[in-house]
Amino acid sequence: MPSPKASNSQYSPTVTENLGDITIFSAAGVPLMFKDLWDQEQGIAVVALLRHFGCPCCWELASTLKESKSRFDSAGVKLIAVGVGAPNKARLLAQRLPFPMDCLYADPDRKAYDFLDLYYGFGRTFFNPASAKVLLRFDALRKVTKNYTIEATPDDRSGVLQQGGMFVFRGKELLYARKDEGTGDHAPLDDVFDVCCKVPVA
Numbered sequence: 001m002p003s004p005k006a007s008n009s010q011y012s013p014t015v016t017e018n019l020g021d022i023t024i025f026s027a028a029g030v031p032l033m034f035k036d037l038w039d040q041e042q043g044i045a046v047v048a049l050l051r052h053f054g055c056p057c058c059w060e061l062a063s064t065l066k067e068s069k070s071r072f073d074s075a076g077v078k079l080i081a082v083g084v085g086a087p088n089k090a091r092l093l094a095q096r097l098p099f100p101m102d103c104l105y106a107d108p109d110r111k112a113y114d115f116l117d118l119y120y121g122f123g124r125t126f127f128n129p130a131s132a133k134v135l136l137r138f139d140a141l142r143k144v145t146k147n148y149t150i151e152a153t154p155d156d157r158s159g160v161l162q163q164g165g166m167f168v169f170r171g172k173e174l175l176y177a178r179k180d181e182g183t184g185d186h187a188p189l190d191d192v193f194d195v196c197c198k199v200p201v202a
Helices: 015-020 056-074 087-096 111-115 122-126 129-144 157-161 189-196
Strands: 023-026 031-033 044-052 077-084 104-106 165-170 173-179
Touching: 015 111, 015 173, 023 087, 023 111, 044 056, 044 157, 044 189, 056 077, 056 087, 056 129, 056 189, 077 087, 087 104, 165 189, 173 189
Parallel strands: 044 077, 077 104
Antiparallel strands: 023 031, 023 104, 044 165, 165 173
């Protein structure tokens, strides 16, 4: 059963259509609309909105997603990771972690984050109790950030105050939504697998 923090009831039934009109960028710098990232009829997509490309906790999440990609692929699920920052910042993460560039996208103006009303602010970023769990994963963080560079941080430093979230879509239907309460407070991947890997693929 998904964690109590996960709920898609906070979003309107038209959320996917409206989100679809938002433009983001591939890691190569090509502008794309959200609706072009997966099949809007019956395609299943896991959309992970990272905080920003210079966030060590997001490198940890990206590493976990990369390790899980074969499981998503075998279930016919498309993996999409979006981060705050310009495409060149996305490429730094992709090259140094590494992470597959064809799954990575940049949202430099945080348009998708704003539309989905993801948490933002100093308190959420640095002082939210949910962030304390990061300390329990210190060894894992140290391992995945061995090639980390602070250069991946957005040039617009206000972007570092953005929190992320995890979403699962089937076509235009939102199946799962979870906002990160604080830095490093990522959705449990078991919850995500329970939703996306048990949905019949048309």
